[in-house]
Amino acid sequence: MATKQAHAEAARAERSEELLSPSELFHARSRSHKIPVRGQKEFLPTGSEQQKTHLQKSLQEHWTLVAEERVERLGNLVNAEWIPEEKLVKLQSPAGKFWQTMGFSHCGKQCLLPEEALYLMECGNVQVFYQDLPLSIQEGYERFLSPETVTLHQYQVFGHLKRLGYVVNRFDPSTVPSLYERQLNLPLSRDRQNKQLKRKRSHSPGSRSCEKQTSIPQEDTAVGPCEDVLTGEPHQTIQSKKEQDEPMDSGSHVDRAPERNWWTAASSQSRSMTGLPAALPWDFRLISFPDLGSSRAARTCLAAPDPELLPGALQVGECKMASWLTKLNLKEEKLSRRERERQRERDRYKRSVNDDREVRRCTNWAEYLELMKKRRRQRCKERPAHLWEKDVTPLSQPGLCTSHRELLEEVSIIQSSHLLEEASKLPQLDQWRIIFNVYQPDTVADFKKSHPGNPYTRMCVCSFDGPVPDLRVMKQLSFQSADIPVTFAVVDHGDISFYCFKEFKLPSDFY
Amino acid sequence: MDCERPAEDHGTRQNGGAGEGGEAAGAESEGDRERSREPRVNISLVGGTPLLWRAGDIRRVREEDGVVGALVGSLARQPRQNVRLGRPLEILQEEASLLLERGRAAVQHTHNQEDEESHVKAVEAYQSRLEHSYEEQCVLALEDKKAVLQRVMNAKQNDHTCDEGTEQAMRERLSSLQKGFTLPRSAMAVQLCTARAGFGHCPEEAAFLAADWPMPRDERSETRFRVYRDLRGRGFYLTAAGKFGGDYLVYPGDPLRFHAHFIALCLSMVEQLPLCDVLAVARLGSNVKKTVLLCSPRDSGVEGEVVYSSLQWSGMV
Numbered sequence: 001m002a003t004k005q006a007h008a009e010a011a012r013a014e015r016s017e018e019l020l021s022p023s024e025l026f027h028a029r030s031r032s033h034k035i036p037v038r039g040q041k042e043f044l045p046t047g048s049e050q051q052k053t054h055l056q057k058s059l060q061e062h063w064t065l066v067a068e069e070r071v072e073r074l075g076n077l078v079n080a081e082w083i084p085e086e087k088l089v090k091l092q093s094p095a096g097k098f099w100q101t102m103g104f105s106h107c108g109k110q111c112l113l114p115e116e117a118l119y120l121m122e123c124g125n126v127q128v129f130y131q132d133l134p135l136s137i138q139e140g141y142e143r144f145l146s147p148e149t150v151t152l153h154q155y156q157v158f159g160h161l162k163r164l165g166y167v168v169n170r171f172d173p174s175t176v177p178s179l180y181e182r183q184l185n186l187p188l189s190r191d192r193q194n195k196q197l198k199r200k201r202s203h204s205p206g207s208r209s210c211e212k213q214t215s216i217p218q219e220d221t222a223v224g225p226c227e228d229v230l231t232g233e234p235h236q237t238i239q240s241k242k243e244q245d246e247p248m249d250s251g252s253h254v255d256r257a258p259e260r261n262w263w264t265a266a267s268s269q270s271r272s273m274t275g276l277p278a279a280l281p282w283d284f285r286l287i288s289f290p291d292l293g294s295s296r297a298a299r300t301c302l303a304a305p306d307p308e309l310l311p312g313a314l315q316v317g318e319c320k321m322a323s324w325l326t327k328l329n330l331k332e333e334k335l336s337r338r339e340r341e342r343q344r345e346r347d348r349y350k351r352s353v354n355d356d357r358e359v360r361r362c363t364n365w366a367e368y369l370e371l372m373k374k375r376r377r378q379r380c381k382e383r384p385a386h387l388w389e390k391d392v393t394p395l396s397q398p399g400l401c402t403s404h405r406e407l408l409e410e411v412s413i414i415q416s417s418h419l420l421e422e423a424s425k426l427p428q429l430d431q432w433r434i435i436f437n438v439y440q441p442d443t444v445a446d447f448k449k450s451h452p453g454n455p456y457t458r459m460c461v462c463s464f465d466g467p468v469p470d471l472r473v474m475k476q477l478s479f480q481s482a483d484i485p486v487t488f489a490v491v492d493h494g495d496i497s498f499y500c501f502k503e504f505k506l507p508s509d510f511y
Numbered sequence: 512m513d514c515e516r517p518a519e520d521h522g523t524r525q526n527g528g529a530g531e532g533g534e535a536a537g538a539e540s541e542g543d544r545e546r547s548r549e550p551r552v553n554i555s556l557v558g559g560t561p562l563l564w565r566a567g568d569i570r571r572v573r574e575e576d577g578v579v580g581a582l583v584g585s586l587a588r589q590p591r592q593n594v595r596l597g598r599p600l601e602i603l604q605e606e607a608s609l610l611l612e613r614g615r616a617a618v619q620h621t622h623n624q625e626d627e628e629s630h631v632k633a634v635e636a637y638q639s640r641l642e643h644s645y646e647e648q649c650v651l652a653l654e655d656k657k658a659v660l661q662r663v664m665n666a667k668q669n670d671h672t673c674d675e676g677t678e679q680a681m682r683e684r685l686s687s688l689q690k691g692f693t694l695p696r697s698a699m700a701v702q703l704c705t706a707r708a709g710f711g712h713c714p715e716e717a718a719f720l721a722a723d724w725p726m727p728r729d730e731r732s733e734t735r736f737r738v739y740r741d742l743r744g745r746g747f748y749l750t751a752a753g754k755f756g757g758d759y760l761v762y763p764g765d766p767l768r769f770h771a772h773f774i775a776l777c778l779s780m781v782e783q784l785p786l787c788d789v790l791a792v793a794r795l796g797s798n799v800k801k802t803v804l805l806c807s808p809r810d811s812g813v814e815g816e817v818v819y820s821s822l823q824w825s826g827m828v
Contacts, residue, residue, distance in 0.1 A: 018565065018706055022647035025700040026655075033588060035595050038767075045764035058767045066598060067566035069705060070587045075697025122585035124703055132634045136704035137584065138564045141557050141599065152558045156583055163585065163593050464753040492753030494581035494601050 020069055028071035036061045070124045080117065082130045087149050089117035089128055096125060101167045101447050113170060114144035115158050122159070153491040154435050154461045160496050161459075165441035171434045171458055176482045284364065292321060376400055405509040419503045423479035431466075432473045434458045434481060457487045457500070464492045474501055552616040554607055555599070555707075561607035561618075562599040564706035569600045576615060577743055578606045579750050579766055587705070598705050603751060604732060605739035619707075641701075649694040656692065660685055730779060737808040738777045741817040749775075756795050761804065773821075775804045780818075782807075793822045 020028070038058070045051060079092040091110040095103060102116045112120070118140045120126040128135045135143070145152050161168050177186065290300060302319040310316060335343065353359055362368040376399065387394055401407040437455035439447065458481045462469070469477075469488060477486045487500045552568040554561045563569050563580065572578040586597035602610075610616035664681050728736075735758060742749055748762040750771075757774035760766075774796055778784060784805075796803035803822040809815040 018567075018704065019708060020702050022644040023651060025644060025702060026648045026651045028700055031588070035586070035589055035592075041770050042768055043770055045769055051768070055765055055768045059765070062767060063566070063570055065586060065588060065595065066569060066582070068587045068597075070703040071700050072703060073697065074699045074701050075695075077701065077703075119585075121703065123590040124587075127701070127703060131630065133637055134704070136707050138555060138562075138599070138705065138707045141562070142555065145557055147558070152560050159585065160593060163591050490753075493603065493751035494583040494596070495751075495754055497754060 018069060020071065025071055031068075031071075035065065072124045076125070077127045078120075078125060080112065080126050080128045082117075082128050082135065082143065084130075084143065087114060087144075088112070089114065089126075089144075091126075092129075098125060101444060101449070102169075104449070113149075115150045115155050118144050118155065119159055119162050150435070151461075153463060156491055156494070157459060157461050157489040157496055158436065161436075161438060165444070166456075167439040167441070167444060167447055167452075168436050168459075169452070171437050173434075173480055176480065179482075182482060292325075403509060408508050416506070418505070419475060419478055423475040426472060426476045426479070429473060429476050432460060432462070432469060432477060434460050434477055434486060437484075438487075455484055457485050459487055459489050461489045461491060464490055469501075551614070552610060553619040554602075554610070554616050555619045561602050561604065563602060564599050566598065566706075569598070572602075572606075572610065572615070576610060576613070577746075577748055578602055578610065579748055580606065581750065584705075603739070603749075605736045608736055609740060609743065644701075645694075645696065645699050648699055652694045652698075653688070653692050656688055657685065660688065731777075734779050734808060735777045737815075738775065738806040738817055741808070742775065742806075755799065755801070756792050757803070760801075771801055773802050773804045774799075775806050778805060778807050780807045780810060789822070793824055796822065797824045 039054075042051065042054075078094070078096055080089045081092060082089050088106070089112040090106075091103075091112065095110050098116075098120060099110070102120070103110055103112045105111070112126075117126060117128055118137075121128060121135075121137055121140050128140065130139075130143070141152070141155075144150075145155050150158065158168055290302060292300070300321050302321065304317050304319075307315075358371060359368065362371055377397075383397075396407060396410040401410055436459040437452070438457050438459055439452060440456045443453075460469075460477060474486075485500055485502075487498050490497045490499065552563065552572055553565065555564055556562070562583075563572065569580070572580075580600040580602040582596040582598060583601045584597050584599050586592070586595050588597075589595075590597075607616070611618070660681065664678070664685075667677065667681075739749060739759065742759070742761060748764065748766055749759045750762070750766060752758060752760040752774055755774050758777045759775040760771040761773035761775050762769050762771045774792070776792060792803050805820045805822065806817055808817045
């Protein structure tokens, strides 16, 4: 019965009539759900009968599978409507199991992104209507996929990963925690996640009215402003200065075979780089930090602050530290016996750095390192004339460096760098962008859309027709992605290959 | 199949029709004129990529033009796996160009602006079809249940294990089924169409979008197209070979049953290829046990021949 049905369907599909009759719809429940296994291929076509029958059989199976239409129970289908103005699909009946990993709420309604809706249409879970008529899969592809939403290649990668079981959602650069937040190991706040969901709506003008109704605070809490001040290292501030790149060596017509550059967009020309470390805002030599911890502190007096720093008519005089110090706990520590023993060992064999008078004279790290360097140099004073009196002198001296790594640093002409160095100053790229976050399949059971946690990887989609990502692209994308590795999905005519680039440091120390 | 084709459309198909008519007369029961009146295959463009949606179209282009393509959608029978995919079929730019050149296909408009009236009619038609389907399925479901009950009754009768009491009970059940059974609406089976229903058969639409091919033809795609056309003309089946570092994989027979023999790389006659690229592709070819073909069309006009060179790794011992 099932095969007869299948043959009838295939025959009808041949005549290009793809609508099933009610009896075919009814009997579709008894269709087989198995996919026939493809046998071994042969090497040469010999024209033999056996080959012909084999081929015919394979082809017939193939057409049966290809021509089969999706038939679902009406009760299993979730109804939805396509809203082209917002580029969203709004559900009209309650969502099913897919709600755990897909979709979001907007103005009280459950919504799906276009790629999620299209995937669910292909799985036979959702029926999307537009102007009261159901959309076919073809119309879904044509209407939902566009450069503003998700392109066909990106959708193919999305579908491929979802079919394997991964949880895939859209990447939003604003949800990536900054370097400072990561150093503090701050958990992703709820506001952040809600901001992500809000951001999805902010494309369309029509949704702005909805944002006022929600009770979630729009403004960032303390997390927001702090991160801008303390992002990264304070020395490399965000003041930008334009600085021209060296133009590429495209002018020289050396007789070499040309590089492969069949991609049409010749955007790999010189681009101006922005960003330059500005002058230090603070001069640490002028700022003094009084010593309030030692025994002399009781006698110190803090000078009055500069009246320019004080508000209004406030007048502050000198501050005597004695009274404040009585409030500190200056009781002597009572060490246990073991601790006393340890202290005795330390005193016998180790010498405290602070006993050295010259060290005490240093007021910061830089001076201390200078002192150490000076001492080392004094230790090896003999310098052979044939090495040191000529134009070219050695890069290092014996005894100057204490480890292989230091020696390599002394003699290295090309400084090694790491991938994220100066990556924050790179301008935004328009051709390359991270499009999806991908979460592991085994987390599906406890996956929460509000707290998805860190993704397994982030996906960037490209094709073999386009350029290979260069160092600038990789730096930019790795920086955008924070600690999560970026995977490049290359789509070639339905085949998807995944590549990722890993930073590798050559070892410079030997133990 | 019954639509009338306008005069100019028949005119453009003359060459193709005349050639195919001869073979078709013997094989098909339809006449020559019917054959040349066959509706063209619909190519749908999504972001510049040509896709085929109808199963009939996919089968025709494979059987008649040797266009294989790659299926890129979910399979209807088992959508949550990647081993075997389903419609749409993604075809190469060259394959689409060839089909359009031969007049076998037409590019389908994506958003047709239909007027209010026809839209209302379409909605009504959809609703009435749904209702009709529901009623039919009710009838079928009832018959199905009756058949099951009948089978059970027959089985019991054959066993001679039942007495008058149970037989009476079964007959009562049968009659109550007849009277009171309704198929719940949620149990109705509904089709989720893959291809767009309706359009494409109407000849006015097809003629309207005849030469709507938006692809730019730069030198590289021109070279690739000429190589494709030549190899296809020799009877080989071709698919994309991005993951093999080439342009096409060349099969001696249908890719479903046979392994590829060649990896074709398309170059223009004047193009310089760096030696390290040649070495790389030759080594790749020997690793996968396929011969690498360097293909270049001779510049003598559009119908010029294509020159092939194969790379073979030979050792000098």
